[in-house]
Ligand SMILES: [Zn+2]
């Protein structure tokens with residue numbers, strides 16, 4: 001088998017230990033070099049609001065702004081830093097549409113999601129136009145067949161990509177989502193799932209709808225931040 005990212009031949013040898021331990025053997029999908037090019041945020045000191053790596057575990061400046069804008073605070077957990085390696089991965093997976101690459105992070109992402117004690121997992125949706133051109137929702141691709149509640153829909157059929165907006169434009173953007181079933185979220189603990197946390201704007205819009213409909217708690221997770 002070859003590394004999904006650099007095509008180098010993968011060496012995978014079973015050791016006696018692998019054969020004796022009752023745990024499931026996970027075959028690597030990418031080589032060690034590619035794996036090490038990503039920067040995990042686990043174990044780093046980060047902002048409890050948005051997973052930004054920083055020296056102290058206190059709300060960062062941006063999260064303080066969110067706290068003034070809404071009567072609640074999102075607690076966001078991200079698995080990896082959105083650095084050059086992750087940007088390249090996202091470019092190839094999401095924008096160039098190489099659907100196979102979703103496999104690289106599935107087991108880790110699904111395991112992190114499964115650890116959160118929530119009643120429902122709600123993925124951030126893509127527009128109809130994105131669905132037609134890309135062919136998949138990149139967020140759902142990253143969580144495979146984990147059961148989700150598709151309670152959010154994009155208000156518009158197409159939207160200007162967040163990646164094409166500058167920071168100010170992103171923060172000023174209007175509510176892009178519609179909640180399809182308000183009654184379903186009342187009193188529920190909900191985990192929102194996105195691929196990347198950039199400004200937080202998308203997740204705060206989504207969480208706002210859920211809280212307005214009576215959700216008890218909304219937390220969020222993304223592959224990268
Ligand atoms: Zn590689």
Ligand SMILES: [Zn+2]
Nearest residue numbers: 047050060063
């Ligand atoms: Zn923060």
